[in-house]
Amino acid sequence: MIHQKIRRLLLLLSVLLFPVTLYYFSPALIISAGIKGIINGSFIIFSIMLIGSIFCGRLFCAYLCPAGGLQECAVLVKEKAPKQGWRNYIKYIIWILWITAVIFCYVSRGQVIKVDFFYETENGISVSNIYSYVIYYGIVFLILIPALVGGKRAFCHYFCWMAPFMVFGTKLRRMFHLPGLHIAADKKSCISCHRCDSVCPMSIDVSKSVEIDCIDSTECIQCGACVDTCPKNVLSYRMIRKEKSHGK
Ligand code: SF4
Ligand code: SF4
Secondary structure: OHHHHHHHHHHHHHHHOHHHHHHHHOOOHHHHHHHHOEEEHHHHHHHHHHHHHHHHOOHHHHHOOHHHHHHHHHOOOOOOOOOOOHHHHHHHHHHHHHHHHHHHHHHHHOOOOEEEOOOOOEOOEOOOOHHHHHHHHHHHHHHHHHHHHHOOOHHHHHOOOOHHHHHHHHHHHHHOOOEEEEEEEOHHHOOOOOHHHHHOOOOOOHHHHHOOOEEOOOOOOOOOHHHHHOOOOOEEEEEEEOOOOOOO
């Protein structure tokens, strides 16, 4: 499918650029910047993720995230997606502890001294010396090992510190009844072949969601694998407004 090829190509580019972009996704640098009262690159990127997800959900995870790209490479070793369960909540526990620390740092500083998007980078490049190479490979293994052991997108399932921003944005959209990107379903055409279930990297029960006309799980990264696999074209991308939520 050309759509999936383009998506994978974008992810590959994102992986290749990861040595440049690493610090703009850093959960540590935002803390060090917060202590100094600096709005750094990762603060700005995480804010864009949160605002963008109000309308686009977790599209970033499927099309642009370097961690997502690395994990899609790991599919060569382990293809099966991990089941959803209590482990999916680990990322929220990590996020709450971390975001509390971030807020504490900025609040205790009491004022914003400056905005420095390129904070701690060298001419905008993250990996520029031996020390940052050690950090880079540490992060790469941190992302790859869960995917190699646990399966498809296991890091997204269990540990990602960025996913909760987008889940939070999706919840805000629902709370204010705003329109947003969804995978919509035409349930009349569904033949219950369950092919969509087998390709979902986030282990969502897609065929069950078809019955409520749209996938509204906040775990959906909108990769479109289910859309492209369905033999009856039941699923499609749509900007819709959901009045109530059926999923988590
Ligand atoms: S792949 Fe399409 S037809 Fe098959 S169960 Fe899923 S939505 Fe229904
Ligand atoms: S439900 Fe479909 S679009 Fe969402 S993550 Fe699963 S396969 Fe991708």
